[in-house]
Amino acid sequence: MATADYVVNGGPVPVADQKDPRWVNPPLVEKGQTYESVTESICAINEQEVQKTPTAWLFSFFISASLAGMFSALIAYLIFTGVGVWGNTSPIFWAFPIVNFVFWVGIGHAGTLISAILFIFRQNWRTSINRFAEAMTIFAVVCAGTFPGIHIGRVWFAYFLFPLPTTHLYMWPNFRSPLLWDVFAVGTYASVSLVFWYMGMIPDLATLRDRANGKIRQLAYGIASLGWTGSASQWRVYEKAYTLLSALAAPLVLSVHTIVSFDFAVSQLPGWHTTIFPPYFVAGAVFSGFAMVITLMVPCRKWYGLQHVVTDQHLENICKILLATGTMVGLGYTTEFFMAWYSGVAGEQDAFINRMFGLQWPAYYTMFICNVFMPQLFWFKKFRSTPILMFIVSIFVNIGMWFERYVIVVTTLERTALPSSWNAFSPTWVDYGMLIGSFGLFFTLFLLFLRFLPIVAMAEVKGVMAHEQAHHPDLADHH
């Protein structure tokens, strides 16, 4: 069965197109793969013996776990000393913590987008990368959730965020506040993403269980896979539930960054109070998330030898999405300036002149160059087909998107309506330490995922292979 050459995916191709080699879709899974070889190549990553863990993994894990440890220590320092350890100061009460929060939440979006929206649109190419991207979502949301949690100052009152009854106060949260919407949006997003990710993994965890040869392995994967057998009646309900979850997650992912943007847009500060924020935030989130997918995917694919599953075609598709969303983000930046001029509001105009030429001008130009100019390189085929080049561009985009949030948050707050309150923001070593530490946490979780969980959705990849094979005889019949 495996020897069939899978030229085409997704149905018969007209004869005229077949003659032109440029119109033959590249295979979603490379030639010569069998169901078993897919299982083998992906499970092998998890089944390596402890003594044979690759040095590169151990080294990366050591570094990122140390940074994550530093992150925890800094959080402890913050809690025991107070938020004064940050550079946050009147009137810049929102600084690095919120910048990092928005940055990480944005990163998460690509995972859900790949999983849910591409699933609904039947984009079969997603199957090789969705697990990976969903894991990225979960870990990014973990990092994101940490920052508002510690930014509230007195973390031991964090439960005030939730609508819990208090016996003495007759007091409830204010449901007209976008900050409370945020609690619901990010909370729903985190838990639904986790469920979506876990449910997608159940069949693959069962594969690992059935191949396990050690007691601990067998027990752990056995419990995690819940006794999945792969019966037709299980698949039937499973597929229905997966479709429903996708249909729910797709609007959810759009709502989350919309609501994050409301934190800004619903306030009345110049530079924030604008209706373009929701679409522009969502486009930016997808943009940064896909950049992070490239950043993670390019090295992993090479180190784990997954080129046959995550093909060049996958990377090229992601590059095209980066190009499209990067252009949308650029449109957002220019529209903001147009609106500031067109509104005729002096405060608004000042805010934007200050953004481009004020104290934070280096941040503004970093943002603009990284986010608007760099992805334009993907117009060139060379950049879309060379992993190292797209990796470099994706690093620029990651940097640029962090600066975007920095520019939005800091430039507006530095210049309030009351000039006597103007201030200049300068981060402290704790700010930098926490930003780096959050990357440590992210990569620690990600490396653990790579080591112990199935990093490619094997069942889905096999389903796509079967689909491609099933269609090949059809073609032969028709022509």
Place this chain on the structure above:
Amino acid sequence: MSHHDTKPEPAKYEPKVIGVLGEFAGPEQLVAGARAIREKGYRKVEAYSPFPVHGIDDALAAPKPILPWVVLGAGLTGCAVALLMQWYMNAFEAPFPLSGYDYGISGKPSWSLPANIPVTFELIVLFSAFTAFLGMIAFNKLPKFSNPLFRNERFTRATNDKFFLLIEEDDPQFATESITSAFEAIGAVHVEALYDQPTTPMPSWIVPVGAVLMVAGLIPLGLVAMNRNVHTSTPRLSIWWDMDYQPKYKAQTTIPDSLFKDGRSARLPVEGTVARGRGVIDPALELGYIPASEPTFETALLLQEEGTGEQPPAEEPAEETPADADEAPAEEPAEEESADQPADETTEAPAEKSTDMQEEPAAEPAAEPADEAPAEEPTAEESQPATDEAAPAEGGEAEAPAAPHYNWVSEFPEAITVDSDLMERGERQYNIYCAVCHGYAGDGDGLVHQRAIAREQLATWAPPTSIHNEAVVKYPVGQLFDTISNGNIGDWTKDGTPMRGRMAGYKQQISVKDRWAIVLYIKALQKSRLVTPDELSEQELASLK
């Protein structure tokens, strides 16, 4: 742990056949096999595959899952819960414990749906998604850790690359031999009977240990609940005391033994500070009027300059003005000239007279007699009926507060060269910015107005003023300039400051020079309706015939 007992011990336990398992080579064979075996009359057939196989549900004649309906119900529940929760917590209040709190914020209604949509949406998704997931688990009867299939060596490939059909022993036609031959007939690669096997009981210590852990887990919650419900007279512990007590002064407060003489905690701006872009050097040019001698924030810089008798500095703040603006001497406007011309001034405006006008002083004097002010009074005629919600313009001139004495500039400032270039520029800028409302000929019938009429919005629509309106025709150029800059003057407050009407100001969008160009073009448009035959030359008259 079950794998200890994977090999049955026949001496103690007689394994029972619970089904027959047939292995198939691929997904197509599995579907074909399932269809064939059902045609042979078997009913308790289950298929196993490493991925969902297309067409297997048809072949097994499986019922459609009802999960979507359950999820729909959960979504509706989430919607209802969210709306009720928000209503109860923010819009309902009663004198009993745990009552809601009627949250009044800036006089907004306690209950307004738009603000509640985000949380409602999120709860719909949350409830539906968890129901989809938990429903999948429940309908599949998971978790189920012990299953005789897991002890079958070949079956471990069912999650890898092999495909199986199982006929369970409660099938009415169940007989191991006949099923085996039936499977072989339809192309099974391998057939074997599946045996029941004894399961290991859970270790006896699990239940008590689990119970103790659960109780222990509740202790912290219990302590929290207790402490929230008891009263104490000892002050709260201040672990982080510097968060509660900080050596600082708050803004807008006084300090008893102040560092500063005035006792304020904050400092005022240095005297004479002019915000960037706010200083006015040539008021005739930049404001369209000469302010009264009283120093105001806007004229502070101007007066400073006058006091020292120096020329204004070369660079103009923020607003882009023509380079020659600096040449207008700051002291010139304060000199002289009678302001008798509101009426005749309209006839002087057209471009052909521009050279004459330039020879005249640029503006009215600051010391203009007060009795001439009424001529310029922008009152009922000028402001449109719907312009001001509060005071209908029909109230009449008598009741309206007297328009204050405003020294409108009646001639184009010296810095503006009135010529045909300026007229063309004015026409273009007028057509860009003004014509949408006021119309190309200035009759107040621009596209925006026509659309409002077409949509029958007369009740709320304040039509744009016609520039040929008698009052507008009488406007000095300075007032036209001010209207373009800051919007029309709808009314005056008692202290003599203008209250702006519906038209918004355009000074942020249109440069000073362009605003004067538009003034010039408006004057030309007005003139085009007022010209008398004897003012025209023979040639011009001839061209009209």
